[in-house]
């Protein structure tokens with residue numbers, strides 16, 4: 219029987235386990251799978267921890283989520299086609315849930331799938347080499363520090379790519395008297411109340427960490443972009459300026475001449491695709507982009523068709539795209555999808571990559587990734603989901619953010635699975651300080 223190693227049980231790994239469960243339910247005989255998860259529980263980044271730095275075993279903490287994080291896109295855009303929000307919560311809920319609510323949804327489906335039995339928790343994969351027929355894998359049980367080796371026919375890498383921070387160096391950092399951190403280590407903004415905060419970056423972390431600082435009472439928030447500003451209508455006390463040149467004492471000096479006193483510097487400078495456990499020939503090397511090269515249909519390693527990656531793209535679409543990828547990989551492994559010739563594979567990759575390289579704005583990027591999801595779904599039996607509606611939701615969401623970055627999370631969207639429109643939340647995002655699941659779900 220084919221033996222699969224799955225590394226990581228974040229949303230992508232869980233999608234793959236779900237895909238096997240669904241195949242088994244449909245009467246297929248499924249391959250053997252062993253899932254390795256270095257954390258004590260599944261859920262990946264959604265498995266929040268107060269910890270930063272290392273865990274109690276000395277391993278780097280993979281989690282980058284913060285205490286008061288809310289979904290930054292409508293939940294209707296990421297809904298599982300085979301497990302709706304209505305089904306999970308037994309009632310309609312608003313469109314932008316806090317972290318704990320989304321985690322509950324993701325794990326709810328996983329727990330109903332009877333797949334935990336496949337997972338080795340507290341187990342880190344430390345080495346993978348191609349043995350000509352498959353892969354030799356070395357892994358460590360962190361609890362008793364025992365090292366094990368095993369061989370597998372297929373390998374699925376689902377280790378995420380928002381865990382290892384990219385941390386640039388600026389002149390003056392060593393002598394800066396305040397706090398310097400990367401968004402990976404940001405857990406909440408309380409410590410920045412009444413402080414002058416400088417944030418570097420112009421993507422989702424910069425936007426949202428800046429908003430967290432504003433919401434929790436920072437005195438000023440100055441965002442330094444490198445290439446393009448986010449350009450939102452920032453409220454009083456927030457501004458966006460061009461690129462930090464250096465630090466002089468407690469002052470940030472920007473290329474556009476701005477000099478800003480700062481108490482804290484938060485680097486929202488993104489993450490590295492980092493796979494220290496893979497031998498060089500198997501390692502995906504890319505920055506954060508919508509179509510990393512070397513991956514047929516975004517998932518099959520071009521040079522070794524027994525190796526698959528899940529979720530390595532930059533992401534507008536998330537959970538249902540991860541499902542589509544997982545179903546697709548499952549069907550290749552179970553010989554339901556036949557791979558074309560090497561030339562066709564190469565042409566297909568090149569065509570997606572060149573389309574991606576021509577994209578000019580966020581709307582085109584949404585179209586591109588939606589087309590990618592539709593393309594995958596045309597080959598699999600993932601339940602039908604209305605990607606045209608999801609695309610429209612993403613467009614509206616972009617417009618909402620442009621109109622008012624403080625209120626976009628107060629909007630409602632309709633489900634592509636059940637058609638239900640999310641009710642308005644009882645408290646606006648800006649005023650909601652208690653984002654516990656109990657308070658959020660109290661929709662009476």
Ligand SMILES: Cc1cc2nc3c(=O)[nH]c(=O)nc-3n(C[C@H](O)[C@H](O)[C@H](O)COP(=O)(O)OP(=O)(O)OC[C@H]3O[C@@H](n4cnc5c(N)ncnc54)[C@H](O)[C@@H]3O)c2cc1C
Pocket residue numbers: 225226227228229230231254255256257260261262263264280282283284287288289290291296341342343344376377378379380381495528529533536537
């Ligand atoms: C701050 C932040 C906020 C986000 N907010 C949202 C949001 O609101 N909505 C949304 O849809 N998406 C959001 N995302 C995007 C996020 O990428 C996805 O939601 C999702 O977590 C990706 O799933 P994944 O399985 O690919 O990776 P991860 O969630 O990172 O899971 C990877 C898993 O692999 C395990 N692992 C890694 N290396 C090894 C190893 N060597 N051995 C064993 N196990 C290993 C890790 O412990 C982890 O459990 C956010 C990302 C970040 C960084």
Ligand SMILES: NC(=O)c1ccc[n+]([C@@H]2O[C@H](COP(=O)([O-])OP(=O)(O)OC[C@H]3O[C@@H](n4cnc5c(N)ncnc54)[C@H](OP(=O)(O)O)[C@@H]3O)[C@@H](O)[C@H]2O)c1
Pocket residue numbers: 287288289290291380386401418419420421422423424426427442443444445446486487488489506533
């Ligand atoms: N739910 C939420 O609310 C939430 C919150 C935060 C993050 N997220 C998710 O987290 C993921 C990661 O987002 P991310 O923003 O951390 O990473 P990202 O999207 O990869 O963006 C990295 C950013 O770092 C900037 N950068 C890199 N080096 C820099 C430098 N030296 N100086 C200034 N800027 C620099 C890049 O600028 P250039 O563009 O100029 O290259 C880019 O803007 C996304 O999927 C996002 O959706 C979600």
